[in-house]
Amino acid sequence: MRQNLLLLLVGMMSMVPAAGAQANANHLQGQESAYLKRAVSQPVDWYPWGKLAFERAKALNRPILLDVGAVWCPWCGLMDRDTYTNGAAADFINQHFVPVKVDFDASPELVAQFQRAQAVLNLPAGLPLTSFITPDGKLYFGAGYLPAEHKGDKPSFREVADEALARFTERSKIEEESFQLEVRK
Amino acid sequence: MRKPFALVLVFLLTAAPTLFAIDNLKLNSKLDYRSDSLDGPLITGTDTHSGFVAGRPNYVIIYGEGCFNSKRQARRTVELYNKYRSQVHFVVVDLDTPRSPEQQQLVRQYYKGYIPHVLVLDAHGAPLYDQSGEVESRVVEDIFQKSLGQ
Numbered sequence: 001m002r003q004n005l006l007l008l009l010v011g012m013m014s015m016v017p018a019a020g021a022q023a024n025a026n027h028l029q030g031q032e033s034a035y036l037k038r039a040v041s042q043p044v045d046w047y048p049w050g051k052l053a054f055e056r057a058k059a060l061n062r063p064i065l066l067d068v069g070a071v072w073c074p075w076c077g078l079m080d081r082d083t084y085t086n087g088a089a090a091d092f093i094n095q096h097f098v099p100v101k102v103d104f105d106a107s108p109e110l111v112a113q114f115q116r117a118q119a120v121l122n123l124p125a126g127l128p129l130t131s132f133i134t135p136d137g138k139l140y141f142g143a144g145y146l147p148a149e150h151k152g153d154k155p156s157f158r159e160v161a162d163e164a165l166a167r168f169t170e171r172s173k174i175e176e177e178s179f180q181l182e183v184r185k
Numbered sequence: 186m187r188k189p190f191a192l193v194l195v196f197l198l199t200a201a202p203t204l205f206a207i208d209n210l211k212l213n214s215k216l217d218y219r220s221d222s223l224d225g226p227l228i229t230g231t232d233t234h235s236g237f238v239a240g241r242p243n244y245v246i247i248y249g250e251g252c253f254n255s256k257r258q259a260r261r262t263v264e265l266y267n268k269y270r271s272q273v274h275f276v277v278v279d280l281d282t283p284r285s286p287e288q289q290q291l292v293r294q295y296y297k298g299y300i301p302h303v304l305v306l307d308a309h310g311a312p313l314y315d316q317s318g319e320v321e322s323r324v325v326e327d328i329f330q331k332s333l334g335q
Contacts, residue, residue, distance in 0.1 A: 073251070074221075074222070075223060075251065111298070112297060112298025112299055114298075115280075115298040115299075116296060116298035119280050119292050119296050119298075120292060120293050122283055122284055122289055122292075124280065125249060125281070125300075126249040126251050126252065126281050126300075127221075127249075127251060144281060
């Protein structure tokens with residue numbers, strides 16, 4: 001009996017660190033690309049691009065927040081540092097969006113689709129690319145680099161995210177102006 | 186009295202494309218050609234929102250501000266402008282700033298998602314060159330010269 005208890009205790013103790021590590025990681029664990037690897041321990045619950053993220057967005061009826069960047073892009077690094085590693089900003093994102101991160105270098109054709117979508121909608125189309133997408137794959141709003149705080153004529157991340165949520169709730173504007181993306185994988 | 190009116194009308198009709206065309210193109214002097222830094226609009230000028238103008242060949246560059254290749258192509262664009270401004274209409278589309286409806290028409294029709302994208306359109310708007318990526322000036326000049334009948 002004592003031996004069984006001891007074994008159980010040892011088993012539980014060895015599982016605790018693994019469970020803890022999983023709790024601190026988002027859905028980017030196991031991704032190969034440098035830009036996604038860099039974001040594994042960010043508090044934002046990032047998903048890679050794919051069906052899983054869209055299924056979650058459908059289930060929760062939330063828009064997808066898409067961040068496209070690259071390791072060599074200084075403005076992408078700045079957004080990572082100022083917004084995506086900020087606890088309060090991450091809580092807000094996790095509460096209202098299904099966040100998805102894409103590496104520009106790892107998926108050039110996929111990114112070309114996003115950039116074309118933003119350009120057609122008369123939105124900025126450079127890097128970083130910050131897009132808002134409905135659960136059925138319509139890109140309806142977006143921006144480029146967004147500072148954590150409003151700077152000059154540049155709106156803050158939070159201001160743009162609030163606008164994206166308002167448009168998602170309104171829907172009629174999305175039907176009027178959006179770009180249907182191909183969602184594969 | 187009728188004659189001056191007719192003359193003004195003729196002048197306006199012939200000069201209209203030039204009056205509303207982009208002019209005084211200048212390269213942003215702060216551009217860093219060694220990196221993808223954001224240095225602001227790559228090319229400045231008056232009426233940078235103009236779109237396709239019929240009646241002469243058009244050169245169109247669609248670029249992103251934080252793009253090393255766009256910066257290099259912007260430099261070639263201004264050199265070409267300085268050489269061909271009287272014969273060719275130049276259109277500069279900055280994907281990082283809001284665009285006019287005329288420019289959006291070009292973006293919808295030709296932009297595939299890669300920058301820079303360069304177009305040469307003939308006097309009627311038919312594409313003579315339509316490729317993403319940098320392009321050497323001599324390639325563009327050959328197309329200009331054929332289109333201008335030289």
